[in-house]
Amino acid sequence: MTPVMTAEELNEFMREVFQQVAEDFNVDHVGEGEVTMRLITSDRHLRPGGTISGPSMFGLADVAAYLVTLSQIGPQALAVTTNCSIDFMRKPQAGVPLIAKARLLKLGKQLSVTDVLLFSEGTEAPVARASLTYAIPPRSMG
Amino acid sequence: MTPVMTAEELNEFMREVFQQVAEDFNVDHVGEGEVTMRLITSDRHLRPGGTISGPSMFGLADVAAYLVTLSQIGPQALAVTTNCSIDFMRKPQAGVPLIAKARLLKLGKQLSVTDVLLFSEGTEAPVARASLTYAIPPRSMG
Amino acid sequence: MTPVMTAEELNEFMREVFQQVAEDFNVDHVGEGEVTMRLITSDRHLRPGGTISGPSMFGLADVAAYLVTLSQIGPQALAVTTNCSIDFMRKPQAGVPLIAKARLLKLGKQLSVTDVLLFSEGTEAPVARASLTYAIPPRSMG
Amino acid sequence: MTPVMTAEELNEFMREVFQQVAEDFNVDHVGEGEVTMRLITSDRHLRPGGTISGPSMFGLADVAAYLVTLSQIGPQALAVTTNCSIDFMRKPQAGVPLIAKARLLKLGKQLSVTDVLLFSEGTEAPVARASLTYAIPPRSMG
Numbered sequence: 405m406t407p408v409m410t411a412e413e414l415n416e417f418m419r420e421v422f423q424q425v426a427e428d429f430n431v432d433h434v435g436e437g438e439v440t441m442r443l444i445t446s447d448r449h450l451r452p453g454g455t456i457s458g459p460s461m462f463g464l465a466d467v468a469a470y471l472v473t474l475s476q477i478g479p480q481a482l483a484v485t486t487n488c489s490i491d492f493m494r495k496p497q498a499g500v501p502l503i504a505k506a507r508l509l510k511l512g513k514q515l516s517v518t519d520v521l522l523f524s525e526g527t528e529a530p531v532a533r534a535s536l537t538y539a540i541p542p543r544s545m546g
Numbered sequence: 547m548t549p550v551m552t553a554e555e556l557n558e559f560m561r562e563v564f565q566q567v568a569e570d571f572n573v574d575h576v577g578e579g580e581v582t583m584r585l586i587t588s589d590r591h592l593r594p595g596g597t598i599s600g601p602s603m604f605g606l607a608d609v610a611a612y613l614v615t616l617s618q619i620g621p622q623a624l625a626v627t628t629n630c631s632i633d634f635m636r637k638p639q640a641g642v643p644l645i646a647k648a649r650l651l652k653l654g655k656q657l658s659v660t661d662v663l664l665f666s667e668g669t670e671a672p673v674a675r676a677s678l679t680y681a682i683p684p685r686s687m688g
Numbered sequence: 689m690t691p692v693m694t695a696e697e698l699n700e701f702m703r704e705v706f707q708q709v710a711e712d713f714n715v716d717h718v719g720e721g722e723v724t725m726r727l728i729t730s731d732r733h734l735r736p737g738g739t740i741s742g743p744s745m746f747g748l749a750d751v752a753a754y755l756v757t758l759s760q761i762g763p764q765a766l767a768v769t770t771n772c773s774i775d776f777m778r779k780p781q782a783g784v785p786l787i788a789k790a791r792l793l794k795l796g797k798q799l800s801v802t803d804v805l806l807f808s809e810g811t812e813a814p815v816a817r818a819s820l821t822y823a824i825p826p827r828s829m830g
Numbered sequence: 831m832t833p834v835m836t837a838e839e840l841n842e843f844m845r846e847v848f849q850q851v852a853e854d855f856n857v858d859h860v861g862e863g864e865v866t867m868r869l870i871t872s873d874r875h876l877r878p879g880g881t882i883s884g885p886s887m888f889g890l891a892d893v894a895a896y897l898v899t900l901s902q903i904g905p906q907a908l909a910v911t912t913n914c915s916i917d918f919m920r921k922p923q924a925g926v927p928l929i930a931k932a933r934l935l936k937l938g939k940q941l942s943v944t945d946v947l948l949f950s951e952g953t954e955a956p957v958a959r960a961s962l963t964y965a966i967p968p969r970s971m972g
Binding site: 628629631656657679681 | 912913915940941963965
Binding site: 631633635636651652659661663671672675677679 | 773775777778793794801803805813814817819821
């Protein structure tokens with residue numbers, strides 16, 4: 405499970421391929437089958453009261469699961485989420501960055517399965533957990 | 547399962563309570579334990595190629611489950627999503643409105659469970675399905 | 689979505705391939721992308737008080753999703769469940785047969801997605817809902 | 831998160847309350863918000879080929895989530911599973927005990943959320959992961 409892409413390469417890949425969302429996220433760390441990243445919060449991620457919205461939490465978990473998959477198979481713009489189950493457990497703290505810790509549980513030829521915990525930075529109890537399945541397309545041969 | 551709020555009242559409630567997102571959604575129809583609504587697509591909901599993003603689909607399903615719950619219990623700003631499971635099955639059609647059909651499967655004192663199908667308008671095969679659980683807070687007594 | 693296997697053929701297939709569980713289930717009806725079947729309840733499916741156990745409900749949903757997939761692609765012993773999300777909503781009635789209504793939402797080359805509602809026979813409110821994903825192996829060529 | 835019940839007390843509780851299933855399971859270890867337990871495999875848990883069936887894996891995850899909740903709140907026969915999402919990732923090894931590692935992610939007044947990984951004993955890669963929500967009934971006052 406040695407990664408084939410660095411945090412810098414994953415950030416670069418996002419900026420090239422998902423220009424619209426790349427400014428919302430930053431990969432902080434890539435490990436063996438693990439990625440830690442953050443939501444760069446702006447007004448459009450917030451609900452009244454200043455907490456981060458459900459779709460923004462989903463979006464962070466989704467990108468983290470995608471990038472931890474890519475960190476093992478290399479840059480592929482075409483992988484698609486097929487399933488997500490997410491539990492919202494606590495209200496995120498207002499004004500505190502949201503951190504995702506993604507852990508790849510399975511990397512098969514056709515599917516990857518990733519576990520993601522979301523935290524308000526500096527807090528031990530997770531605000532949400534998610535598991536996501538990605539469909540990996542057959543590799544194009546060169 | 548006769549609704550206690552009309553489509554107009556649900557739209558009005560969104561505009562009051564979730565000003566930031568209300569312009570993204572419209573409730574088209576309220577039935578017995580059922581709500582049909584749509585995403586009013588703008589650039590920030592789209593991915594390169596013009597298809598609707600995963601977080602936008604999640605957001606529509608989430609709001610639809612919330613509003614079908616409210617249509618039965620009346621306006622309560624405090625209900626919270628505790629769980630969502632979503633399957634992304636087909637790519638939404640570019641340039642076509644996204645429709646949610648939400649059906650309330652259970653309305654208990656503490657929890658509601660809702661099934662949502664998402665469609666590109668005018669297409670029979672659903673692009674996604676979701677099930678969502680809402681925690682209903684104890685009613686404040688007047 | 690015209691089925692390629694009848695209820696009788698699905699029951700026959702279960703008896704051949706899953707001898708151990710075939711006596712637990714019966715397919716009642718096969719429609720277009722739909723299967724209705726039942727759990728033939730015996731003591732080992734019950735909890736104290738006579739209600740049907742969670743694993744037995746899961747098992748019925750799982751078999752129903754499998755058989756509705758087979759009803760469209762023909763007998764294949766090798767399809768495997770990759771994901772299940774299940775909501776337990778009401779206590780099943782003691783002494784009443786448990787019915788599954790499975791509806792195929794997607795049949796792709798690699799995956800099928802099925803929605804299942806479970807009912808105590810004769811009752812309108814579902815006791816559980818489940819969605820299941822099956823991985824379909826590449827077809828062997830003759 | 832210091833547990834209020836030991837492994838021995840959880841095993842004893844199962845034998846008293848769920849006599850029918852208690853012989854299928856054994857709690858090996860209780861930690862802070864964590865329980866490790868095993869399926870005591872017998873013929874009825876197996877599929878042709880000797881691998882453990884899906885419902886048996888579900889059943890082990892379900893009991894593990896229940897017992898890790900009880901380990902924190904004390905013996906309560908009435909907690910009920912409201913939701914389970916499970917990913918089946920690898921085939922369990924035939925003839926090898928199935929181990930569950932359950933970790934409590936949230937313990938609220940009304941709900942607990944637990945993460946479970948299932949392993950063939952002695953193997954590092956999990957065969958399945960599950961997340962489960964339990965509804966905790968209001969405590970009876972003495």
